[in-house]
Amino acid sequence: MSSSQLAGRTVARVGFGAMQLERLHDDRPAAVALLRRALDLGVDHVDTAEFYGNGFVNDVIREAAGDDVLIATKVGADPDPGGPIPLRLAQRPEELRASVEDNLRTLGTERVALVNLRRAELRPGLLAEGDQLVDVDDQLAVLTALRDEGKIGAIGLSSVGLDTLRRALPAGIACVQNAYSLVARDDEEMLRLCEAEDIAWVPFFPLGGAFPGLPKVTDEPAVQAAAAALDVTPAQIGLAWLLHHAPNVHLIPGTASVEHLEANIAAGSVVLDAETLAALDAVPSRSLDAALG
Numbered sequence: 001m002s003s004s005q006l007a008g009r010t011v012a013r014v015g016f017g018a019m020q021l022e023r024l025h026d027d028r029p030a031a032v033a034l035l036r037r038a039l040d041l042g043v044d045h046v047d048t049a050e051f052y053g054n055g056f057v058n059d060v061i062r063e064a065a066g067d068d069v070l071i072a073t074k075v076g077a078d079p080d081p082g083g084p085i086p087l088r089l090a091q092r093p094e095e096l097r098a099s100v101e102d103n104l105r106t107l108g109t110e111r112v113a114l115v116n117l118r119r120a121e122l123r124p125g126l127l128a129e130g131d132q133l134v135d136v137d138d139q140l141a142v143l144t145a146l147r148d149e150g151k152i153g154a155i156g157l158s159s160v161g162l163d164t165l166r167r168a169l170p171a172g173i174a175c176v177q178n179a180y181s182l183v184a185r186d187d188e189e190m191l192r193l194c195e196a197e198d199i200a201w202v203p204f205f206p207l208g209g210a211f212p213g214l215p216k217v218t219d220e221p222a223v224q225a226a227a228a229a230l231d232v233t234p235a236q237i238g239l240a241w242l243l244h245h246a247p248n249v250h251l252i253p254g255t256a257s258v259e260h261l262e263a264n265i266a267a268g269s270v271v272l273d274a275e276t277l278a279a280l281d282a283v284p285s286r287s288l289d290a291a292l293g
Contacts, residue, residue, distance in 0.1 A: 022053030
């Protein structure tokens with residue numbers, strides 16, 4: 001598996017997105033075993049959030065992951081069990097600080113390597129409104145203060161527009177997490193800016209289809225043809241294309257299945273030749289404008 005820089009460290013380009021571990025809430029040993037299997041396969045970058053399972057996922061990570069694993073978490077939302085969806089935005093500076101402190105507590109650490117600010121500027125998903133529309137400079141001020149205090153190692157941005165990223169660059173941005181896949185490439189200019197600035201690009205929804213009506217990478221004929229030719233799955237082709245597309249791409253596919261985990265990590269070894277890449281690059285990009293809830 002190839003490696004690249006993330007938050008000042010060299011890590012494998014296929015990491016693990018831990019959100020799906022909350023599906024194993026009633027079988028904690030299985031959750032711990034799954035994460036340990038990921039680490040055994042070479043994963044050394046785990047993406048999490050305090051609001052994944054109301055701290056359950058972070059607690060599993062605390063048990064299963066050692067100090068050699070780069071833990072990235074995110075702030076900007078809190079659990080909302082009684083709401084229409086179990087999540088509400090928490091964008092104000094005092095909420096961001098509280099969320100970082102909550103992550104430190106449930107991860108059982110005094111410092112987390114990377115904190116991504118989920119700005120909620122872009123679809124798909126929740127959009128900030130009302131008192132949750134907070135100037136990015138005010139948000140970065142509290143995150144840089146936390147970095148100066150030694151509580152976080154690096155700052156990232158998520159669900160963010162190009163203009164906001166440009167404004168944030170002087171703060172020292174290590175990572176951008178936006179929805180991006182073969183079938184949803186609206187942020188191509190932002191990806192290339194990140195590449196030029198040595199900022200890791202960590203796409204979520206890397207196979208599209210996150211919500212009803214959104215296109216799925218695995219439905220594309222070019223993807224299915226490439227998978228058949230290489231004797232791999234369409235999902236592995238979609239992940240492999242991302243790794244071939246730019247050297248600063250890191251993947252964090254998530255799952256609650258060991259079999260699926262192993263397939264995701266194996267995608268990091270799939271080699272796409274120039275002809276296959278050209279066929280995949282020709283797949284049209286479509287809109288990600290979908291609401292959540």
